[in-house]
Amino acid sequence: MQELLQNLWKDLLGNLDYNYEKNIFSNEFAALVLTANEANYKELLSLKTYTTYLQINNFYELKKLQIGVLNSIKNNLLDPKEILFHLEKLKNIVKNETIFNYLKEQNGTNSNKFNNEFDKTKNKLNEIFNELNNLLSDDLKKQVQEFKNQLETKDFKIAFSGIFNAGKSSLINSLLDSNFLGVSNAPETANLSIINYSNNPCVKVNFYDEKEFNTIKSQASLNEELSEYFKIDYKKFESINIELKDLYNYTSANSNMSIFVKDIEININNEYLKNNISIIDTPGLDDIVISREQKSLEFLKKANCILYLMSATQALSIKDLEFLCNFMKNNPTTKLILVLTKSDLVSQSELFKLKDYVQNRFKNELLKHNITTPFYLFSVSANEYQNNKNNGNINSLRMFLNENIFNSSNTKEFTNNIKEKIKNIISNEILNLENINNSLKLDDNNYKQKIDELKEKARLQNERKILNFELLKEYENKKYELQxxxxxxxxxxxxxxxxxxxxxxxxxxxxxxxxxxxxxxxxxxxxxxxxxxxxxxxxxxxxxxxxxxxxxxxxxxxxxxxxxxxxxxxxxxxxxxxxxxxxxxxxxxxxxxxxxxxxxxxxxFIKQKNTADDYLKSTLNSMYTITHIPENISDASLILEKNTKIIEQLTQLKKALDD
Structure with a gap:
């Protein structure tokens, strides 16, 4: 790497950190980064479109980004052959054959290193929670425990969608490094499947109740083909736990029960899912049965990432475009990943051209609808991955998902929100302890008077707290909906x-x-x-x-x-x-x-109501902090010393939350 960069930049190379890592997944982006060298960098940096797209301001940042690209190639996150495909189109700009020769010789090492910022933050916060448990009053400990529970139960959802037979089961198996979902037991009919982690593997099949089924039946009457399929009377089935190998008996199109299946919960003992990750496998999104399609759409909206699968032999149909554009228009914050599956069925040169076509066509289609939300494109082969864990581009896709789940801006916002709430609790406890310490420094008579005042204040606070939380509970129960x-x-x-x-x-x-x-x-x-x-x-x-x-x-x-x-x-x-x-x-x-x-x-108004409930609860908690008040001034010096130490420790913990 150092030799390559020396050749590209000559005397302008300077001191660089060759261990710098930035996970980069776009081969087209990588090609644009690697076009720069000593001969053309001034011209490139003068182009606003270039610096904006790469998010850089100077040639030092550009060289640093090149190191990030080269290390991403080494870690198998990028395909050097596909980068070459894009560089060929930029050959008149590159003006340096060295980069072409370098890429032709590269093979990734599949390091699979991942920097999980959420996990680091969670571990750090848990350490702080444990220390606070020894310092705070019981009332505040309960609040801290609530935030700790929020952190521990934070879940991440990856949703899969796309046309039937696009290879969803094979891709899910590959991402999880497990063959639990095989041809013989993959849900075959229009059922929603939710895959979660569990120490005790099991499958739960849930069925429609009579009202839900009759609703679907009435919707099916709008379509002649489905109307025939739903010419059947409702049968009641209770939810049932089964073994994974028996799933096909409930979801096969040949099964008499499949028409009554609402959704399937699959719980498996899997290392990847241990991180509170749920895999959501949705049925087709061109379902004439409105309520089934609506349910799929709602799961997609709640997902951290959506993988829309298309076979490399049949990519981006009119139906795909219509659904994707409509979905992106109404869900602009969605992290959408287009995945071309079965990439081993086309030649390498055809695959690169196909990806280029899909990228440009979809981008242009979005612009027609004034949609500027970014999307991401991967090509994968589950077959190649099963034969060799370094192949098939599965590792790169898995790393991309990790990056966009655990290190995303939404996840950082979630942890920062918890940090701010903990800091408010610490500030309130410090203020309380300082008030008590100030009272302890008074003489005997004034101390007794001050203690009585604090007791009365605490009593009134407690009464008001009980009343206000009752009022808040009434407000939290309010619901809004279209009748x-x-x-x-x-x-x-x-x-x-x-x-x-x-x-x-x-x-x-x-x-x-x-x-x-x-x-x-x-x-x-x-x-x-x-x-x-x-x-x-x-x-x-x-x-x-x-x-x-x-x-x-x-x-x-x-x-x-x-x-x-x-x-x-x-x-x-x-x-x-x-x-x-x-x-x-x-x-x-x-x-x-x-x-x-x-x-x-x-x-x-789910988002607004959650914001209101959270705001009101946090505000009330910050207003009411009832602390133990010492009865006797005889041990004032000991209490004063103890409180002072606690204040110092709390101040350090508050500072640690900012680091």
């Missing part, structure tokens, strides 16, 4: 209007009916959203007054999210003819089947 009767009433009005139009105008079209449906739906949702938002803010202001908190918190409401509901309805309406029946009640039933099973979580 089902609103949607049923809408369906009734619209069915009546469409029926009248049919009687009045014999040429009345499906498109005209669709326009009535869409406009009424938009008006209904927009009006209800504004009303519920008003109720939410009134409830929050009221609780703040009751518990005497002057809040400066700002809630973010984004009614543009309603567009996702409009898009979902539009897509469903495009799949069938609303006027296939001219009977008013039948039209109303069809609309009910659609409306009542779209997802309306935006009306629950």
């Amino acid at each position: 089902e009767h609103e949607l049923k009433f809408l369906a009734k009005i619209q069915a009546n209007k469409i029926f009248d139009e049919l009687n009045y105008n014999k040429n009345y079209s499906n498109e005209q009916a669709k326009n009535i449906i869409m406009q009424g739906f938009k008006d209904c949702l927009s009006g209800n959203y504004s009303s519920l938002k008003h109720n939410f803010m009134n409830d929050f202001d009221e609780i703040c007054k009751k518990i005497e908190i002057n809040s400066d918190i700002v809630f973010e409401f984004n009614n543009k999210k309603l567009q996702e509901n409009y898009d979902n309805l539009d897509r469903v309406l495009n799949t069938f003819n609303i006027l296939s029946t001219k009977v008013e009640n039948d039209i109303q039933e069809k609309l009910n089947a659609i409306y009542t099973n779209l997802n309306y979580d935006i009306f629950k």
